[in-house]
Amino acid sequence: RWFLCTAESMPLDREVSFVALDEGQLGADPERGHVFTDRILRARGRDETMILGSDSLRPVLRKLVPEAEIVTRPRFSTLSYAGAKKLSRLPKRSAIVAFSAEEVYAVAEALRRLRGGAAVVMGALSPRTRNAQVAMFQAGEVDYLVATDAIGMGLNLDVHHVAFASLNKFDGRRQRRLTVAEMAQIAGRAGRHQRDGTFGALVEEGPGAFTPEEIAAIEGHRVPPLEHLYWREGEPDLTSIDALIASLERKPDHIMLRAAPEATDLMVLKRLAAEDWVRDRVRSPRAVARLWAACGLPDFRKLGLDPHTRFVSRVFRHLSEARGHIPHTWFADEIARLDRVDGDVESIAGRIAAARSWAYIAHRADWLDDPAHWADRTRALEEKLSDALHASLTQRFVDKRTTVLLRQIGADASNLPVVIGAEGEVTVEDHPLGQLRGFHFEVSPDARAADKRMLLAAAEKGLAPELRRRAAALADAPNAALSRVGAEVHWQGSRVAHLDVTANPLRPAIRLCRTLDVLNPRERNAALARIAAWLDARIVADLPDLATLDALSRDAQAGSRVRALAGLLVQAGGLMPRRAAGALVEALDPDDRKLLRRAGIVIGTLDLFMPGLLKPRVAAARRALLNLGDGATEGASVLHRTAPGASLEHGYRPLGQQAVRIDLAERIARAAHDARKGRTPFTPDPALATSMGLTPDTLARLMAQLGFQGLRGRDGQPQRWVWKGLTPLAKPKPPPRDTSMGHAFAKLVALTDD
Structure with a gap:
């Protein structure tokens, strides 16, 4: 009952009651214009014919169809220029117009990063695809639409603003600036009916910007009248190929008509007419009509004239042989x-x-x-x-996830419908945001770098209630739920705090992770108190010697010298070179030393230490407390100098190519002192050093550090040693006196120097 079709496929051989032709001004289009002009001149309904189009068509129509009644329908809404806006600042419900597929894709990619995406409309899309993209925009799934000038025809959209990415297009022959009529046709997509619309460009200056004259013409709907339409014979002569070509190239005889540029169908016809086999087969009006119908096959593929001609040639070869x-x-x-x-x-x-x-x-x-x-x-x-x-x-x-988030955040971020799964997966309307591990939100790995900041912001807002619930669980957590990994405190396997080094390694500063910033002061303090209590309990359980040492450093009954030395040892993690506390050690009286021994402190010849801290399990806990990194192999008495843990802070004294555990170095020191008689040269028993794995060079270096001097013996005889005593600590040099004139006593100093 109804025929809805393009101008090219209108069934002119049918008698119908009513004919309507939309966008009649396309008769001025160089490519399709002759088709629209032919329909304006020949397509008639039995009862009524209606030609819809721009007011620019009025003067031409008066000349070509003088009997037509021209009725003007004013636009109910206002179209105004909104200035230039960058892509990132375009309002929602905007359509961005570009004039090549490459530019359309580039703009759409940019909008995906900035605004979650855009629908795409191009003339090359099939009607079904185009309609699906438009439906997505109309439904609000995306707030932006990127299109070629195909948007200007046949689409009524809920567009508030039209932005021109460019004002130049390639029209098939040359690159040129859009005409005012073309600008107005596209800009007119904004608004519609009684809702006002705006238009603008993406740049303020240069060829991509509107001129004041163009703006005034578009806002005032003052489109220059068409001076002519393109025409080609609509009922060509089909008696022969040559007659067909001649009729198609005939000049119009009306002043308002211009001969249409040579179209693709005519170019294909001329090429086929040059083929002998075509001439041989086309010898009747029916064959000419069949050839002309084949040449009318549209070039949907847009591969160029040669491939299209070959395709049409093959089609016509079959149409002109056997049963056709x-x-x-x-x-x-x-x-x-x-x-x-x-x-x-x-x-x-x-x-x-x-x-x-x-x-x-x-x-x-x-x-x-x-x-x-x-x-x-x-x-x-x-x-x-x-x-x-x-x-x-x-x-x-x-990016549907980004689109959903932008829409939800724009509405009310506090009500973001965040759903947290059993494994910590975080989603909004079934779109994955990432994973919540403890208090730490990890953005979904498939998120692009440009989207991560927005996803994090959305998570911070939407996850606040869940983070507060977890904070309450942390405050009541058992010790088993907390653990230490390096300088980090983990709860249920996820990081919650960082331990910053202080003067007292047993009292590190607890710094909650930034992911807990969403908590209020009361919740933060509860979390801090729980972590501090767990840390104290862990130190007592894992490092009882250090806990004892810390208590001794604060025991008022212990005496100032003991407290001072204990405090130094606490700062050093329970072991330190004796020279570092030389003055304090020398000042100790017998009662002080007895108290220190009861606390488990060894005052060795070279080092102060607590033997319990050198046991493998305790040593590992001590390394974790002090953030010392990798340590020695469990139970090793001697290490190679480059091995992990071959340093004093780990409990090993470096001696040339080896490092000896400090308690074993002290055993050798005591054995050497037991073997000597005053300052008489002696030969120490090498069995102890050999059993520990010390090389002769390492033993010699250790003996020298212990205060012994080696004596050169005869060939073949073991080396002998003599006690010389430890090298006394060097007194610090006094600072040089300032003899400049910069202070009140400078002249007096100069006189005393004389």
Whole structure:
């Protein structure tokens, strides 16, 4: 009952009651204009004919169709210039217009990063794909639409603002600036009915910016009147090929008409007319009509004139031989080849273009044996590919997670519908944000770098209630739920605090992770108190000697000398070179030493230490407390100098190429003193050093540090040693006196120097 079709496919041979032609001003389009002009002149309804279009068509229409009644319908809404806005500052419900596929894709990619994505509309898309993209925009799934000038025709959208990414386009022949009429046609997509709209550009200056004259013309709907329309003979002479070409090239005889530029169908016709086999087969008006119909096959693929001509030539070869039908096998093979949905946007779009060519062929009643079957088959294929293209465009240019977040954050961030799964997975409306481990939110690994900040911000707002619940659980957590990893405190396997070094390693400063900043002061203090209590309990359990030493440093009954030495040892983690506390050690009286021995402190010849701290398990706990890193192999008495833990802070004294555990070095020291008699030279028993794995060089270095001097013996005899005493500590030099004139006593100092 109704025919809704393009101007090219209007069934002019049918008598109908009513004919309407939309966008009549396209008669001035160099490429399709002659088709619209022909319909303006020849397409008539029995009862009524309506031509819709821009007011620019009025003067031409008066001349060509003087009997037409011209009725003006004013625009109910206002269209105004909103200035230039960067892509990142465009308002929601904006359409951005570009004039090449590459530019459309670039803008859509940018909007995906900035605003979660955009719908894409181009003339090259199939109607089904275009409608699906438009529906996504209309439904509010995305707030932006990027399109070519295809947006200016046949689409009524909920667009508030139209932004021009460029004001230049390639019209098939040259790069040129848009006409005011073209600008107005596109800008007019903003608003509609009684809602006002705005338009603008992405730049303020240069060729991409509007001039004041263009702005005034668009706002005032003052479009320059058309001076002519393009025309080509609508009922060409089909008596012969030459007559057909001549009639198509005939000049119009009306002042308001101009000969249309040579269209693709005419160019293909001329090329085929030059082929002898075509001339041989086309010898009747019916054959000419069939050839002209084949040349009218649209170039959906846009591969260029040569490939399109070869395709049309093959089609016509089949149409002009045997029964005049395209072979079933060729058609079926081509459809099967296109029946794939893999590949990128461009690949799928290319298959759709090819499928549309075959769909066109299938709708020619006399070109196939079973046109109805193949029309259904090509329709199903085009729909399948169109759906795949829509999905591919959406995947490439729409980040639904970002779109959802922006919409939710814009509405009310405090009500962000965050859902936390059993394993800590965080989602918003089924879109994954990341993983919540303890108090630490990890952004989903598939998130792009540009999106991570927004996802973190969304998580901070939406996860606040859950983090407070976890803070309460942390405050009541048993000791087993807390652990230490290096300088970090972990709760249930996730980091919650960092331990900063202080003068007293048993009292590190507890710094909660930034992820706990969302807590209020009371909640933070409760978490800090729980971690501090756990840390104290852990030190008592893992390092009882250090806990005893710490208590001794604060025991008022112990005496100042003992407290001072104990405090130094606490700061050093329970062991230190004797020279570092030389004055304090020398000042100790017998009672002080007895008290220190009861506390487990050894005052050795070279080092002060607590033997219990050198046991493997305790040594590992001590390393963790002091953040010392890797330590020695468990139970090792001697290490290579470059091995992990070969240093005094780990409890090993470096001696040349080896490092000896300090308690074993003290055993050798005591054995040496037991073996000597005063300052008489002696030969120590090498068995002890050998059993420990000390080399002769290491032993010699240790003996020298212990205050013994080696004596050169005869060849073949063991080395002898004599006690010389430890090297006394060097007294610090007094600072040099200032003899400059910079202070009151400078002259007096100078006199005393004389």
